[in-house]
Amino acid sequence: MLIQFLGGAMEVTGSTHVLSTKKSRVLRDAGLFQGRRAESRQKNETTFVNMEPVDCMVLSHAHIDHCGNIPLLVKNGYAGPIHTHAATKDLCDLMLLDSAHIQELDAEYLSRKLDPDDPLIAPLYSEEEAEASLQYFVPHHYHERVQLTEDIGVTFLEAGHILGSASHIFDIKEGRRKIKVGYALDLGRKNLPIIRDPEYLTDIDALVMEATYGNRYHKDINQAEDLLAGVINRTFKRGGKIIIPAFALERAQEIIHTLMKMYDAKLTPMLPIYIDSPLACEVSKVFGKHPETYDEETLELAKSRTRMYMREFVHLISTVEESKALNDDPSSMIIISASGMCESGRILHHLKNNVEDPRNAVVIVGYQAENTLGRRIVDRAKEIKIFGQYYRMNAERVVLNTFSGHADKGDLMDFVSHVGDRCKTFVLVHGERQSIMDLAENIRALRPDARVLTPERFDTISI
Ligand SMILES: [Zn+2]
Ligand SMILES: [Zn+2]
Structure with missing residues (x-):
């Protein structure tokens, strides 16, 4: 053959x-x-x-x-x-x-x-x-x-x-x-x-x-919570926002799942989480349809208090207006948005509006292919180009391959x-x-x- x-x-x-x-x-x-x-x-x-x-x-x-x-x-x-x-x-x-x-x-x-x-x-x-x-x-x-x-x-x-x-x-x-x-x-x-x-x-x-x-080698997956908690706590102290470009499929759901566990364990302040990706919201519904593929821990969590946290702290953003309104809100928050390699979608607006402020943090949680904007962030470029304009990368950059x-x-x-x-x-x-x-x-x-x-x-x- x-x-x-x-x-x-x-x-x-x-x-x-x-x-x-x-x-x-x-x-x-x-x-x-x-x-x-x-x-x-x-x-x-x-x-x-x-x-x-x-x-x-x-x-x-x-x-x-x-x-x-x-x-x-x-x-x-x-x-x-x-x-x-x-x-x-x-x-x-x-x-x-x-x-x-x-x-x-x-x-x-x-x-x-x-x-x-x-x-x-x-x-x-x-x-x-x-x-x-x-x-x-x-x-x-x-x-x-x-x-x-x-x-x-x-x-x-x-x-x-x-x-x-x-x-x-x-x-x-x-x-x-x-x-x-x-x-x-x-x-x-x-x-x-x-x-x-x-x-x-x-x-x-x-x-x-x-x-x-x-x-x-990736960092041990069991360190994911500590590493993520570290950057959330630092950014919260600075009064900044945490921007997480995440693939709408899987990574976004994993990050939310991990944040819920962290809130439960009181590892960080309970910042509001905005899921600014209509696709990620739709994908989450498919996850809900397939419990036959879950591991034991997730089956347990699905029954537990996590659902309550979801209602209280996770906000699904559907319209462009709601998405833009996040820029005018000065409070600390976590924004999870697609695309995962920062090539298109609403993440570009969030990066554009937030990377120049040193109080903020950009957390990269997925693989960034060569020649993508995400890769330039990982490679510590001093400036990044979005919609034809250059922005200084002053925000804290954190690369967490732990979630790979x-x-x-x-x-x-x-x-x-x-x-x-x-x-x-x-x-x-x-x-x-x-x-x-x-x-x-x-x-x-x-x-x-x-x-x-x-x-x-x-x-x-x-x-
Ligand atoms: Zn794959
Ligand atoms: Zn692949």
């Missing part, structure tokens, strides 16, 4: 892999490329134009770098099933429409910069096109096996990354040969808030694995050590080059009997 990497190889975004035999072709994920505008647009536009048709698709989770190109896939003629976890299906209903909305705003913005005679720039896909792709989703649950084609089946396992995220084991029949390929992409970590821990993949011949944090939903170097090596001797091929994707190379070296040292592959975009490997 063959695997071709159309995206997410030697880079973090754009995950798109095709598994094929002589008889069938299965697409795993169709992720949007993000980063430098023109370059990503070119990659997104061409991925499926040159791809040979596939029989069906399997989707790992609802992050845009894995599902964001599905509307384009359908636009290019795909009309088969998209097999995914039930929670991922519900999340994609929201995420794909939101992505289309961002594409439309983006196209509008770019079109405004054109000469009057130039043709307008069309969005990558429209809200109608995103809507049209949703009809192909087929919901499944963990530990379910689906026969995808005559010779390829797939089993869904817990990836412990975000709500509904799945690792997969593909079982492939090639003549008398049976091959099992594990997919740990994206892979979460133990003890994340809300969801259950990732399951190990065993009894497989090959493992395709992410390497986002292939050469870095991705396995770190230690988790990845632990995962590899549990795979078992049958696995003779390790394939590293979904990471920046150095991270992939460093992790490959470590796996080669641990498993000198196996081959460790680090494919480039468009490479095909044989298993």
Whole structure:
């Protein structure tokens, strides 16, 4: 069997892999490329134009770098099933429409910069096109096996990354040969808030694995509360505001969940929390619909006093007016807003209005890809550019990788050590080059009997 990497190889975004035999072709994920505008647009536009048709698709989770190109896939003629976890299906209903909305705003913005005679720039896909792709989703649950084609089946396992995220084991029949390929992409970590821990993949011949944090360790997740409490207490003393850019999906819910626990333990003053992201509010409702995916602690909390705190301290902001009113309110508060990498959305207004005041704090809680505004904040840029204007970055900057939903170097090596001797091929994707190379070296040292592959975009490997 063959695997071709159309995206997410030697880079973090754009995950798109095709598994094929002589008889069938299965697409795993169709992720949007993000980063430098023109370059990503070119990659997104061409991925499926040159791809040979596939029989069906399997989707790992609802992050845009894995599902964001599905509307384009359908636009290019795909009309088969998209097999995914039930929670991922519900999340994609929201995420794909939101992505289309961002594409439309983006196209509008770019079109405004054109000469009057130039043709307008069309969005990558429209809200109608995103809507049209949703009809192909087929919901499944963990530990379910689906026969995808005559010779390829797939089993869904817990990836412990975000709500509904799945690792997969593909079982492939090639003549008398049976091959099992594990997919740990994206892979979460133990003890994340809300969801259950990732399951190990065993009894497989090959493992395709992410390497986002292939050469870095996260701080212990159990320190998250202390670190977050520290910055809240410092900022409160200064009379400032705490701005948290957070992905509307998962991170926002995790942060709220953690704040509620902190308030309960009286670790900080109970500042009002404003969720300024209509999408985050909608996503929270999907979390409420899927208690079957919660860990034990969350099931307990769902029954306890947390609900009361939610009503009292968490304010959902829906209109632009309400969002703007937060700027005129001088009191200390926590603003959680999207997008998570500060590339678009209401977070830009909050950053613009708050970064120059040294009393405030900007708390980065998620991965920031290269060439994003979020990355420049992490890299301690003295000035940041928002809507064409420069702002001095005087606010306190705090980077908390503690909340990362991705396995770190230690988790990845632990995962590899549990795979078992049958696995003779390790394939590293979904990471920046150095991270992939460093992790490959470590796996080669641990498993000198196996081959460790680090494919480039468009490479095909044989298993
Ligand atoms: Zn992800
Ligand atoms: Zn990803």
